[in-house]
Structures are given as structure tokens and as C-alpha cells.
Amino acid sequence: MNETIDVEEEFKDHPEVIALQRELKGMSKEVMKKTMDSLRTEITQISTKIAQLKKKREEHNAEARHYRAMRDNVSGDKFSNINQLRERAKEEKEARDRCNEEIRKYKKIREELKEKIRAAWGKVKELREKYYQMKDEVGVIPEEITNEIRDLEWKQQTTILTLEEDAYVTKRITELYEKAYTAHLIGFSSSELEAAVEQAKQLSKEQEEAHQKVLFFHEEGQKHHEAMQQIYKELDELRAGGDKMHQKYLEARQAADLAHKNIVELYNQIKLNQFLIELIEDEQSRRRHEQILKQKAKKIEETKKKQTAKKSLSLDELRLLLGEDEEENGTK
Numbered sequence: 001m002n003e004t005i006d007v008e009e010e011f012k013d014h015p016e017v018i019a020l021q022r023e024l025k026g027m028s029k030e031v032m033k034k035t036m037d038s039l040r041t042e043i044t045q046i047s048t049k050i051a052q053l054k055k056k057r058e059e060h061n062a063e064a065r066h067y068r069a070m071r072d073n074v075s076g077d078k079f080s081n082i083n084q085l086r087e088r089a090k091e092e093k094e095a096r097d098r099c100n101e102e103i104r105k106y107k108k109i110r111e112e113l114k115e116k117i118r119a120a121w122g123k124v125k126e127l128r129e130k131y132y133q134m135k136d137e138v139g140v141i142p143e144e145i146t147n148e149i150r151d152l153e154w155k156q157q158t159t160i161l162t163l164e165e166d167a168y169v170t171k172r173i174t175e176l177y178e179k180a181y182t183a184h185l186i187g188f189s190s191s192e193l194e195a196a197v198e199q200a201k202q203l204s205k206e207q208e209e210a211h212q213k214v215l216f217f218h219e220e221g222q223k224h225h226e227a228m229q230q231i232y233k234e235l236d237e238l239r240a241g242g243d244k245m246h247q248k249y250l251e252a253r254q255a256a257d258l259a260h261k262n263i264v265e266l267y268n269q270i271k272l273n274q275f276l277i278e279l280i281e282d283e284q285s286r287r288r289h290e291q292i293l294k295q296k297a298k299k300i301e302e303t304k305k306k307q308t309a310k311k312s313l314s315l316d317e318l319r320l321l322l323g324e325d326e327e328e329n330g331t332k
Helices: 002-011 015-024 029-137 142-158 163-186 190-308 315-331
Strands: none
Touching: 002 190, 015 190, 029 190, 142 163, 190 315
16 A cells, blocks of 8 residues: 555656546547557566666676676785885885996096096196206206216216316216206106106096996996886886776676666656556546446436336345445445
């Protein structure tokens, strides 16, 4: 009873219900039958469609369960792999950063050596200029002057010389001392020049070594950077794999929900059709009851006339009159 009331409440304002209620009073029996047959046929067709949709819904639900399981499996493996990959990426990043630190260190050394080399070769240039000045003014280098003075003085001391030879040696020694003094004023030393050149070469060598270190650590750092980038790519692929399974799960779930929604709508259509059939059946029952009442009233009228005419009544006729009296008394 409550269910019937609920259905009436649900469909009372439905356009099809309102239209049928408006047409029922003047609807012929043939139209009623045709309408009910059409509604029942539609119910059968809808039931077939519901069965098909239920099958599709179950298929989509099965797909959703499948992709959810795959997503969860991927996620489980993914989290394990992600932790490992993140650790590897961290190690590669730290190695790259160490290389970058070494690059900065050796670049600084290289720049510092560049300044020292510039100063060292500047000193070499200065000494060479003094050398050329001394060659122009003195003609020989200080070491040659010193050696010649020593040899001449030794010769004077150890060798018997004629007056002419001794005078020449003395004059030569004097000239050499004058040249030595001039060389002293110029301030050139061949050993100092050699040391300056050696120092400049050593600094250049150290700078080249620092430069090679920069190149080496740059190459190593690039290797670690590329390895880190590759790991990040693998991480993205892992995330994409889980996301892809999740997307397929959502699509299957959405398809199942849509099928379920259509099933609910079709069930509502069946309920509506059944309610429309009930309205027609109620109208048919009302008409049959009305016809029975008319026939009964006519029969009663005929029986009363027969009674008035003092004609004998059958048992059914007596029951009919008795039933009418009971109805009248009950009404009173």
C-alpha cells in the first residue's frame, strides 16, 4: 500500500501521467488495450536493454578492478623503485656537486696562476731587456767578465810576464772591472734570468695542470649530471605508468557508473509504464464495476416490477431484493 502511494507521489506530476489521466475518460476499450500492449512491449524491450546494460556494467566494473589492481601493483613496485632511484639520483647529484666544487677550486687556482705567470714573464722580459742593454754597453755577460778577471789575475800571479805583457794584462783587468761595474749598475744576472724563465715555465705548467683538472672535473660532472637526468626520466616514466593505469581505472569506473545510471533511468521508465498500465486497469475496473452496477440496478428494477405485478420471484431475485435492502440499511 505504502509502495503504491510512493509511486503515485513520484509520478503524479509526470507529463505522461497527466496526459493519460486527461484522456482516460473518453478512451475506448480498443485504445486502452492497444496502449497497454504498447506499454508492455516497451517494458519487455527495456528489460532486454537493462540486461545488456547490466552485462556492460559488469564488464566495466571488471575492467575497473583489473586496472585498479594493476595501478596498485605498479604503485607498490613504483614506491620501492622510486626510493632506490631517488637514492641513486641523490648520489649522482652529490658527485656532480663535488665535481663542480673542484671546478671552482681549480678555476680559482688557474686564475691566480695566470696573474703570477703574467708577473713572471714580465720579470723575464725585464731581465732580457737588461741583458740586451748590457750586451750593448758591456759586450759580455757578468759571468764572462768575472771569469776573465779571475784568469788574468791568476796569470799575473803565476806567470812571469814581460813589462809589456804585464801592462796589457793590468789594463785589461782594469777595463774588465769597469765593465763589471757597469754590469752591476745595469743589474743583470744571467742566473737570475734563468731562474726567472724557469719560474715562469713552472707556473705555466702548473696553470696547464689546473686547466686540465678543470676539464677533467667538468667531464666527470657532466657524466654525473647526465646520469642524474636519466634517473629523473625513469622516475617520470614510473609515475606515468601508475598514472596511466589510474586513468584507465577512472575511465572504466566512469563507464560503469554511466551504465548504472542508464539502468536506473530504464527501471524508472518501467515503473512509469507499469503505473500507466495500472491507471488504465483501474479505469477498466471502474468501468466494469459501473457496468455491473447498472446491470444490477436494471435487474432490481425489473424484479420490483415483477413483484408489484404479483408474479412469483425466483430465489436469485429474492436474494437480489434482499441484498438491495441490506445495502440501503447499511447506507442508512
